[in-house]
Structures are given as structure tokens and as C-alpha cells.
Amino acid sequence: DQQVKQNSPSLSVQEGRISILNCDYTNSMFDYFLWYKKYPAEGPTFLISISSIKDKNEDGRFTVFLNKSAKHLSLHIVPSQPGDSAVYFCAASGADYGQNFVFGPGTRLSVLP
Amino acid sequence: DADVTQTPRNRITKTGKRIMLECSQTKGHDRMYWYRQDPGLGLRLIYYSFDVKDINKGEISDGYSVSRQAQAKFSLSLESAIPNQTALYFCATSDPQSGRYTGELFFGEGSRLTVL
Numbered sequence: 001d002q003q004v005k006q007n008s009p010s011l012s013v014q015e016g017r018i019s020i021l022n023c024d025y026t027n028s029m030f031d032y033f034l035w036y037k038k039y040p041a042e043g044p045t046f047l048i049s050i051s052s053i054k055d056k057n058e059d060g061r062f063t064v065f066l067n068k069s070a071k072h073l074s075l076h077i078v079p080s081q082p083g084d085s086a087v088y089f090c091a092a093s094g095a096d097y098g099q100n101f102v103f104g105p106g107t108r109l110s111v112l113p
Numbered sequence: 114d115a116d117v118t119q120t121p122r123n124r125i126t127k128t129g130k131r132i133m134l135e136c137s138q139t140k141g142h143d144r145m146y147w148y149r150q151d152p153g154l155g156l157r158l159i160y161y162s163f164d165v166k167d168i169n170k171g172e173i174s175d176g177y178s179v180s181r182q183a184q185a186k187f188s189l190s191l192e193s194a195i196p197n198q199t200a201l202y203f204c205a206t207s208d209p210q211s212g213r214y215t216g217e218l219f220f221g222e223g224s225r226l227t228v229l
Binding site: 002004006009032034036041042043044045046049089091093100101102103104105106 | 117146148153154155156157158161171172203205216217218219220221222223
């Protein structure tokens with residue numbers, strides 16, 4: 001049973017609009033979350049993180065929101081650009097995992113020109 | 114040159130063969146990891162090592178073994194490959210000693226393994 005879920009396998013957005021990628025988790029012990037971006041034929045690269053002591057973290061066009069009560073986080077990309085087209089993975093960690101991360105299945109984002 | 118280098122990048126083999134995937138890093142990180150990626154399942158942890166004398170099983174270690182030959186080298190072996198080990202394998206490093214540690218993993222470019 002997956003502890004980190006990304007229920008949308010794919011998402012298409014028009015260039016300039018907002019992209020919202022969602023992630024849900026089941027383990028209430030998770031207290032640190034990361035988003036990674038992956039282009040074809042490359043390894044994932046770190047994008048942004050959030051600790052459970054915060055409900056929002058922003059880095060340029062990327063903002064991650066955390067709703068602990070709902071066990072839900074989302075990544076907002078504003079404005080979306082064609083270069084943002086990639087697979088996005090949500091990852092979570094907590095005391096049970098010895099600082100290792102559990103990854104979601106990923107969402108493929110396509111930003112259309 | 115990549116900071117985390119995996120070899121081979123692509124490999125096709127037959128059931129029952131022994132396969133080794135190698136990973137080397139120039140980042141000077143103590144922690145190294147092996148993940149596999151399967152469609153719809155994301156990345157799953159196979160083994161990890163927090164220093165040269167430390168080896169730990171991850172979520173899906175059955176059928177795999179690892180060797181940490183040096184701080185910079187971490188290899189993954191499939192002693193007798195089977196078709197359901199066909200996947201994309203990633204090596205990664207991390208550095209929790211950094212003052213700016215965010216939990217970030219630094220991944221290699223991946224090794225695609227096909228077992229026929």
C-alpha cells in the first residue's frame with residue numbers, strides 16, 4: 001500500500017497558467033517533504049522542500065503548500081513554462097524512516113506553448 | 114562531468130545472469146543509495162549506506178546485494194537476474210553534514226536494465 005500518493009499520473013497546462021500538482025500521504029509520522037523534477041534520460045533533481053513546522057515554502061515560481069490535518073501537499077508553479085514539462089515526484093520522510101524518503105509514483109506535467 | 118556517475122547506462126541480459134551496476138561520486142558525500150524506478154510506483158529504495166562500513170536494506174532488497182568499496186563507490190549486484198528486475202536504477206548521494214542540509218538527494222543519470 002503506497003504511503004505517498006500522487007493520484008494524477010499526468011497533467012497538461014497552458015504556458016503562463018498555474019500548474020498545481022498534488023500529493024497525499026498516509027503516515028502521520030512524516031514530517032519532511034521534498035519535490036523532485038525529472039527529465040527524460042536524466043536523474044531526478046531536487047526542486048523544493050517543506051518541513052511540517054511550516055505550511056508554505058516559496059522559491060521563485062515554485063511554492064509548496066502543506067496541509068497536515070489533511071495529509072496533503074501541493075506544488076504550485078506560476079507561471080508555467082514549457083521547460084517545466086517533466087515528471088514530478090513527491091517524497092516524504094519521518095522518524096520511522098531514519099531520514100530516508102518514500103517517493104510517490106510521480107505526475108507527468110506537460111506545459112503547452 | 115556528472116557528480117554521480119552510473120555504469121552501464123543501459124544493459125540487456127538474460128535470466129539467471131549476474132549483473133553489477135556501478136556508481137561513483139565526486140561530491141564527497143558519505144551517504145549513498147540505490148533506488149529502482151518502475152512505472153506507477155515511483156522510486157523505491159533498495160539499499161543504502163551511511164558510510165563505508167555501513168550497509169542497510171531498504172524497502173525492496175530481496176534479490177539484490179551491494180558493496181561499498183570506498184566513500185566514492187557503491188555498487189549494486191543482481192546475483193541471478195530475473196525479468197521482474199527489469200527497471201530503471203538510480204544511484205544517489207546525500208550529505209547530512211552540510212549546514213544547509215535539506216534532505217536533498219543527488220541522483221545519477223540512471224541505469225536501464227532489461228532482463229529477458
